Amino acid sequence: MDKLLIRGGRPLVGRVAISGAKNAALPQMCAALLTREPVHLVNVPRLHDVRTMRRLLEHMGVATETHGERGGMSFTAPDGLTPEAPYELVKTMRASVLALGPLLARFGRARVSLPGGCAIGARPVDQHIRGLQAMGAQIHVEHGYIVASLPPGRQRLQGAHITTDMVTVTGTENLLMAACLAEGETVLENAAQEPEVADLAEMLIRMGARIQGHGSSTIRVQGVAQLHGCTHQVVADRIEAGTFLCAVAATGGNALLEHARADHLQAVIDKLRDAGVQVGAEGEGGAGGLRVISPGGAQLKAQSFRTMEYPGFPTDMQAQFMALNLVAQGAATVTETIFENRFMHVNELMRLGAEIMVDGRVATLVGGAPLSGATVMATDLRASASLVIAGLVASGETLVDRIYHLDRGYDTMEAKLRGLGADIERISA
Numbered sequence: 001m002d003k004l005l006i007r008g009g010r011p012l013v014g015r016v017a018i019s020g021a022k023n024a025a026l027p028q029m030c031a032a033l034l035t036r037e038p039v040h041l042v043n044v045p046r047l048h049d050v051r052t053m054r055r056l057l058e059h060m061g062v063a064t065e066t067h068g069e070r071g072g073m074s075f076t077a078p079d080g081l082t083p084e085a086p087y088e089l090v091k092t093m094r095a096s097v098l099a100l101g102p103l104l105a106r107f108g109r110a111r112v113s114l115p116g117g118c119a120i121g122a123r124p125v126d127q128h129i130r131g132l133q134a135m136g137a138q139i140h141v142e143h144g145y146i147v148a149s150l151p152p153g154r155q156r157l158q159g160a161h162i163t164t165d166m167v168t169v170t171g172t173e174n175l176l177m178a179a180c181l182a183e184g185e186t187v188l189e190n191a192a193q194e195p196e197v198a199d200l201a202e203m204l205i206r207m208g209a210r211i212q213g214h215g216s217s218t219i220r221v222q223g224v225a226q227l228h229g230c231t232h233q234v235v236a237d238r239i240e241a242g243t244f245l246c247a248v249a250a251t252g253g254n255a256l257l258e259h260a261r262a263d264h265l266q267a268v269i270d271k272l273r274d275a276g277v278q279v280g281a282e283g284e285g286g287a288g289g290l291r292v293i294s295p296g297g298a299q300l301k302a303q304s305f306r307t308m309e310y311p312g313f314p315t316d317m318q319a320q321f322m323a324l325n326l327v328a329q330g331a332a333t334v335t336e337t338i339f340e341n342r343f344m345h346v347n348e349l350m351r352l353g354a355e356i357m358v359d360g361r362v363a364t365l366v367g368g369a370p371l372s373g374a375t376v377m378a379t380d381l382r383a384s385a386s387l388v389i390a391g392l393v394a395s396g397e398t399l400v401d402r403i404y405h406l407d408r409g410y411d412t413m414e415a416k417l418r419g420l421g422a423d424i425e426r427i428s429a
């Protein structure tokens with residue numbers, strides 16, 4: 001298993017290119033299942049999850065191709081493919097459940113393994129299933145698989161008015177993709193407003209879908225009989241950008257994050273500014289990216305925050321901002337409202353000398369305690385990123401073990417950090 005060895009203490013300075021978003025690219029790859037015509041994506045990040053999704057699509061019979069330097073990938077899903085997502089591929093990546101909606105909508109049947117309960121919480125998919133049932137699908141769970149079909153004699157899903165019990169990102173995406181090929185109108189209430197959902201909707205519109213209201217909590221879809229191919233550029237990864245914002249801030253650095261979008265990161269930027277970090281968009285309309293300048297931990301003030309659905313503070317940034325808080329001064333509380341078990345980085349951060357107490361969904365920390373390098377274990381994707389940030393400021397050497405979690409969702413992270421002056425290397429087992 002690969003590890004990262006970090007010698008802390010260097011400010012991050014320079015420029016770094018932010019990649020396309022994992023959480024946009026994965027549903028967009030699944031959207032290719034909705035048409036027999038080729039779908040071209042550009043700006044696809046180089047990540048383990050993208051490789052897994054590609055293998056999953058190929059397993060079904062989708063022809064895939066990579067091209068060019070700019071993360072170009074093409075997908076062609078023929079009429080005769082096997083609408084099945086096996087456990088072996090699904091277990092490593094929850095986003096595989098995004099195949100369910102498109103397969104059912106186009107092929108009238110699907111057999112998709114239940115995604116495993118991942119470390120950050122139980123993460124059921126009941127809302128995905130309930131929504132598809134409201135659209136007329138017959139669904140049961142059998143031997144760990146979601147088995148879905150249309151009733152006899154039906155060729156298409158039926159539009160429906162669906163209000164999900166909670167805001168669910170992949171749930172909204174699954175139902176949105178299914179609704180595109182359903183008969184009549186579908187209204188999704190309590191829909192997720194995340195930029196990745198809106199970017200998926202933009203792509204679907206390029207494919208001929210009739211969608212309104214994406215980016216708001218009510219999405220309306222007029223179903224069409226067929227979609228066609230398209231070319232779409234994956235939106236920049238706001239969570240990767242946010243991670244670099246926190247890393248630069250924690251090290252007292254000064255960097256330009258190319259392609260990062262301030263409008264997708266407002267809640268995080270507000271907290272950074274309150275902490276004493278300068279963050280500003282560069283170029284016309286922010287097209288030059290985000291500049292971050294930090295005076296360093298001694299002059300930063302720790303910030304309390306609660307994770308919320310977009311446009312609130314993202315749960316996927318909770319661990320990284322906690323690492324930043326540790327080098328800032330004063331006490332702060334961090335409340336995780338989305339996932340019931342997303343504080344696993346806390347014990348590992350405490351190995352580095354952090355002062356944190358967890359009580360249920362609230363972590364209370366006191367910033368400013370000196371961090372010293374140690375061997376720590378990555379437990380999930382964003383937890384890994386928080387350990388890397390802490391390692392960049394800790395004295396001495398930090399060894400982050402089990403970084404396959406990090407590789408799931410960050411595109412060449414250690415190379416990008418090295419480009420900013422970090423002393424970091426991958427140790428391959």
Ligand SMILES: CC(=O)N[C@H]1[C@@H](OP(=O)(O)OP(=O)(O)OC[C@H]2O[C@@H](n3ccc(=O)[nH]c3=O)[C@H](O)[C@@H]2O)O[C@H](CO)[C@@H](O)[C@@H]1O
Binds near residue numbers: 127166167
């Ligand atoms: C691939 C992808 O885009 N992953 C993101 C997506 O995950 P994901 O789409 O899995 O997260 P959801 O938005 O669905 O989960 C939100 C909450 O709803 C619950 N829930 C969800 C669906 C359901 O059917 N039943 C149910 O109870 C979940 O357990 C969780 O407590 O959004 C999360 C919340 O922003 C992010 O952390 C993940 O990075």
Ligand SMILES: C=C(OP(=O)(O)O)C(=O)O
Binds near residue numbers: 095
């Ligand atoms: C939790 C995450 O991803 P996933 O939903 O793929 O597990 C994440 O990106 O932080």
